[in-house]
Amino acid sequence: MKYSALKGTKDVLPQDSYRWHHMENTMKNISALYGFREVRTPVIEHTELFLRGVGDTTDIVQKETYTFTDRGGRSVTLKPEGTAGVVRAYIEGGLASEQQPTKMYYLNCPVFRYENTQKGRLREHHQFGIEVFGANSALVDAEVVSLALRVLGELGVKDLETRINSIGCPDCRPQYHQALKAYFADHIANMCGDCRGRYQRNPLRLLDCKVTQCKRIAKDAPSMLDYLCDDCKDHFEKLKQTLTSLGIVYHVDPTIVRGLDYYTKTVFEVVSKHIGSQGTVCGGGRYDGLIETCGGTSTPGVGFGMGMERLLLVMEAQDVDIKESPRYDVFVHTFGDDARAFDICYKLRKEGIRADYDPLNRSTKAQMRYAEKSGAHAVLFEGNDERKKGRVSIRMMDSGEQRDYEWNQIFDVLKKINGTDETEQGEKFHG
């Protein structure tokens, strides 16, 4: 083969796209249920946006971006995450002057990170995400978590763990950083090389090292939760209380810190054990300083990103059954007169009936097999026998029942089939 897809990128082939549609429909419907509207932003932005927004000390920005110089000499970067672009659009689009809060979601958002691939980790993946701007309340944090879980639940995913933590705010975090550094200062000599680097760059990350020796040391490290200022403490308490009142089971995990610099107060993740080591399906939190960092007026924000490929992996691992809706309401067979079949299909489609015929003019048996495999509800026959009578014959594929009809009857007969279709029900879903 001459060309293959780039490392870490994947095609979604026609026989699999229904799985994506199913996810997308669920995400759209649940988002609408919670009052969110869709936002779409470009895949490419000024590099500067991500340096400022995501943080120039993060691994994502330091070594994983797809950055290049365009023909006009600008440094541009393919989105490494979804939030920064939405923040930029919020500011640039003047959404702060509209009604608050602003509740937005994005779907199928392509995200690029130059990483080494493994299961559940691609160089281009797609995220579903939501953002709420302009609301401080911990109720909103809970709403964001619950929306994520609602989507996952609606998709039939089970056995997930929800972890939450608070990483404080610019008022209380510096004290905690100092306490952390003071604690680790005595132990750093015994810790791994990565940790020695983290000690300088981002002490928070010392907490979630996987090396046994480091873990032992980190276990007795001071916890952010003991250093939260009153505001942050109240916020976290209210979040926990609200989640509990919603019946959401969560674990407070002081080691989750997230790899993006912009988080404040709440951070959370939803993890599955079923897809290997890259089990985080959804991650998010609050980012009250981000909009200001990106040049807007100080506005609180909270949201999450959900990895669609990972979600699909979990669904596959758990054998979640997604029904593919049949391609056709009716398959038209005219025993050789393909121009006639073409014409009939055109009339049927005009009436909103999903119809197709065989442009390859294969044998009747082959066309019946085709109709069967593509899941057609019915086959419409018009051969010499029918033509003599001025009628058509319709065979229901499920029952095998076949009857003759007058031409003016068939639209009603076929529309009745169409009305019971599953995709239609999906569209009518209201949660």
Place this chain on the structure above:
RNA sequence: GUGGAUAUAGCUCAGUUGGUUAGAGCGCCAGGUUGUGGCCCUGGAGGUCGUGGGUUCGAUUCCCACUAUUCACCCCA
């Protein structure tokens, strides 16, 4: 970026202790009498055995490099 494993048909995998035309199942196509699917039967198409070098009389098989996949680390969705 680091370490281990793998690479044979569209898919899942056999196989060749180095030697003529490389196999199976599924899928695809066709046929099993005149115009009818699912089951069954028969036949067919489809592979430069990941790519490029090396060793050898001869490499899909042995060696090396590259690429991709995979598992883990780092990190993250």
